[in-house]
Amino acid sequence: MSHLEKLDAYFAKNRERHLEELFEFLRIPSISSLSEHKEDIKTAANWLADRLRKLNIENVSVDETAGHPVVYGEWLHAEGKPTILLYGHYDVQPVDPLHLWDSEPFNPEIRDNKLYARGASDDKGQVFMHLKMIEALFETEGTLPVNVKFIYEGEEEIGSPNLPEYVEKNKEKLSANLILISDTGLYAPGKPAVCYGLRGLTGIQIDIRGAKGDLHSGLYGGGVQNAIHALADILASFRDEHGTIQVEGFYDKVRPLTEEERKAYSELNFDEEALKEEVGVNELFGEQGYSYLERTWARPTLEVNGVFGGFSGEGIKTVLPAEAGAKITCRLVPDQDPNEIVALLKAHIEKHKPKGVNVTISEFDKGAPYLTPFDHPLIQAAGRSYERIYNVPTAFTRGGGSIPIVASFDEILSLPVVLMGFGLNSENFHAPNEHFHLENFDKGLRVLGDYLHEVADLEF
Amino acid sequence: MSHLEKLDAYFAKNRERHLEELFEFLRIPSISSLSEHKEDIKTAANWLADRLRKLNIENVSVDETAGHPVVYGEWLHAEGKPTILLYGHYDVQPVDPLHLWDSEPFNPEIRDNKLYARGASDDKGQVFMHLKMIEALFETEGTLPVNVKFIYEGEEEIGSPNLPEYVEKNKEKLSANLILISDTGLYAPGKPAVCYGLRGLTGIQIDIRGAKGDLHSGLYGGGVQNAIHALADILASFRDEHGTIQVEGFYDKVRPLTEEERKAYSELNFDEEALKEEVGVNELFGEQGYSYLERTWARPTLEVNGVFGGFSGEGIKTVLPAEAGAKITCRLVPDQDPNEIVALLKAHIEKHKPKGVNVTISEFDKGAPYLTPFDHPLIQAAGRSYERIYNVPTAFTRGGGSIPIVASFDEILSLPVVLMGFGLNSENFHAPNEHFHLENFDKGLRVLGDYLHEVADLEF
Known part of the structure; x- marks a missing residue:
């Protein structure tokens, strides 16, 4: 036997x-x-x-x-x-x-x-x-x-x-x-x-500070930087329209998929239509030149997990917000190093820092x-x-x-x-x-x- | 007498x-x-x-x-x-x-x-x-x-x-x-x-909807559009780095300042240093070619008054947010029409609508x-x-x-x-x-x- x-x-x-x-x-x-x-x-x-x-x-x-x-x-x-x-x-x-x-x-x-x-x-x-x-x-x-x-x-x-x-x-x-x-x-x-x-994980919080306090958008609007606009500019600078990350050096250490891996993934015949149905979207989204499985398994990400600033209650409040912030995490793939990635993010933000505001960055836990x-x-x-x-x-x-x-x-x-x-x-x-x-x-x-x-x- | x-x-x-x-x-x-x-x-x-x-x-x-x-x-x-x-x-x-x-x-x-x-x-x-x-x-x-x-x-x-x-x-x-x-x-x-x-006033709320619900950023990150990124792209598209509004036609009906007005404002010797001190900023901000008084009195604005989406509590939550939104108001100057401006904003958003999300726009009260x-x-x-x-x-x-x-x-x-x-x-x-x-x-x-x-x- x-x-x-x-x-x-x-x-x-x-x-x-x-x-x-x-x-x-x-x-x-x-x-x-x-x-x-x-x-x-x-x-x-x-x-x-x-x-x-x-x-x-x-x-x-x-x-x-x-x-x-x-x-x-x-x-x-x-x-x-x-x-x-x-x-x-x-x-x-x-x-x-x-x-x-x-x-x-x-x-x-x-x-x-x-x-x-x-x-x-x-x-x-x-x-x-x-x-x-x-x-x-x-x-x-x-x-x-x-x-x-x-x-x-x-x-x-x-x-x-x-x-x-x-x-x-x-x-x-x-x-x-x-x-x-x-x-x-x-x-x-x-x-x-x-x-x-x-995938590994690393994350930062971005806090933007403009004026001492919220300002009246009539009296000051057009004259002083708005913390949310500054934040939006930074967030928009992170990715292009397809979601490809624009942070300099971000992909440098990414180990490319081997031909064998790509072939193996492709042979799984992943059902993208079923996935769209499951999550409720009309189209999938992400880095061009990679399949959905490749993007979610073998490519790194940069996702804003949360954003806040100004007035978010019902109706309208014509405030020029002094503060805004966002939480961001990156899913990492070999051989990206979580600490190196945080350093690249910081350099990117420094480079894209809008006028008229201060930016503070704090780091979250990391996982390789x-x-x-x-x-x-x-x-x-x-x-x-x-x-x-x-x-x-x-x-x-x-x-x-x-x-x-x-x-x-x-x-x-x-x-x-x-x-x-x-x-x-x-x-x-x-x-x-x-x-x-x-x-x-x-x-x-x-x-x-x-x-x-x-x-x-x-x-x- | x-x-x-x-x-x-x-x-x-x-x-x-x-x-x-x-x-x-x-x-x-x-x-x-x-x-x-x-x-x-x-x-x-x-x-x-x-x-x-x-x-x-x-x-x-x-x-x-x-x-x-x-x-x-x-x-x-x-x-x-x-x-x-x-x-x-x-x-x-x-x-x-x-x-x-x-x-x-x-x-x-x-x-x-x-x-x-x-x-x-x-x-x-x-x-x-x-x-x-x-x-x-x-x-x-x-x-x-x-x-x-x-x-x-x-x-x-x-x-x-x-x-x-x-x-x-x-x-x-x-x-x-x-x-x-x-x-x-x-x-x-x-x-x-x-x-x-x-100045007059008009405003809209932008609501972005991606997936049916928030998704796990590990399982889906890189494969599905993130509502906050989509929102940030729209918000960033509204103004250039100096705050000049990029919405097509936005300035078309703005009555230019007359030479007499510019002279009169200039003779007021507005104290920009005192203003910076008052609001607590290192630099003022706004459309180039206009003084602070000109910008706040005679030029229209587009300001995000509030932004929301995803997780904004303490620490980290690795969510790929399905929803995000922003409240926006514009201060208008003659001869801008509040209804026309809302139409221009809508056209702009339609043109800059990121992939993979739905965008809903609601209007606030208007004042000429x-x-x-x-x-x-x-x-x-x-x-x-x-x-x-x-x-x-x-x-x-x-x-x-x-x-x-x-x-x-x-x-x-x-x-x-x-x-x-x-x-x-x-x-x-x-x-x-x-x-x-x-x-x-x-x-x-x-x-x-x-x-x-x-x-x-x-x-x-």
């Missing part, structure tokens, strides 16, 4: 029990953002630690942080083989509005082969899959094809405020050859995806972009494992958003990150009636088990 | 009594915006009507409107002579914050030859001057050199909502050769001014600009009367703001409007400690009396 046949048989035989255990995990209301659930968070951490110990995982610990605990464990007996660091989070989003749930969020229920519960997909269900994949390998082969380390956090849904420090402090302990995360989704139902890149090269053996291997189970070509995707902790792992541990997720966008993460398609639970277990074998034999 | 010597003697002799009467008028708390003062408003209207009757003014009436009453009266026995319509308002602004007043707002007090009370300068004091000027002419000459009509409203401080309808309905009754209004100020202490023009030509005999005569009493050259000014009722008089009655005011900008109209320099009360009475004689002999 091949290792896959063995896994198949094992998962089929133990499915009922596995789901019962997952129900147990899902029943713990480990909402990280609500202090009344602090004990539940601990219960969930201890539940995970117990499970790890039952799997013969060694050096299991529930490590205190300034916030919720981190669960660690390791098994390092696959001599000469790579080490995989498995990351996941055991905390979940709040559940309100409760009345929109068709069943209790912490009383899991299967309907139509979908498992309904808060955390079913994001991320307890997928964390649980890692555990069961390890269990199955041990039970069917008596060992693991690679070394593994586990790190589970309880603060992902509140922005992982303490994990970077923990990772920094435990750099040695966490050293590995790759990090495997299952917290993303398939490209579409039946179509698996390896996400090999995420992340990319494991498309043709990296670990990425391609993940694609093969998916394909073997799903029987369709794997989509190689990037995420337009940022998962700060991914960039932190990349930066602090300098490891390739492999994002192999099994959720679907339709599964209501963060919303009422979160659910997880059990078809992808079943297939995903096999994909993950197969991937550990793939990695064991890989040169990288 | 010349008529001026006679007036001098009369005002000197009756000063005490006049001030006592003015105190009586000022004691009535005729605040038009507060419904608890509705009866006080009526009291003030009746007080004025009584005074008119005592002066042998005929057909005196207190006319009800949908709001506060209009007081009317007339004396038409100067056969073959012009008729002057005298306008003023007997309502006042609210008094809060009361604790900032050094004496009770409705208990007039003279300190350092300044009369402190709400309405002392704006406009009861100046309305009262018209009455006493008429009294003095009757008492010293037994008649008036011209025909007069009086119209007093009680809603000026709330935007004169009912006066245009009243004027329209009473067009015949109000017909005259000019309207004289004393509700403006001197150019500077000791330096009188005839205001011969006011007003101008009695600088060299009009009535304007020049007003200058002579001022000069005769103040012994310095009169400033011929325009107002950058709009007094909607002036434009209404101009439009409905097609009469030249002469604005001869005696206030000073430092007199805290609308603020605590409103006061009136009695020096200008004394001089103003003489100026007004003299002006009626000037008008009597004028060809116009």
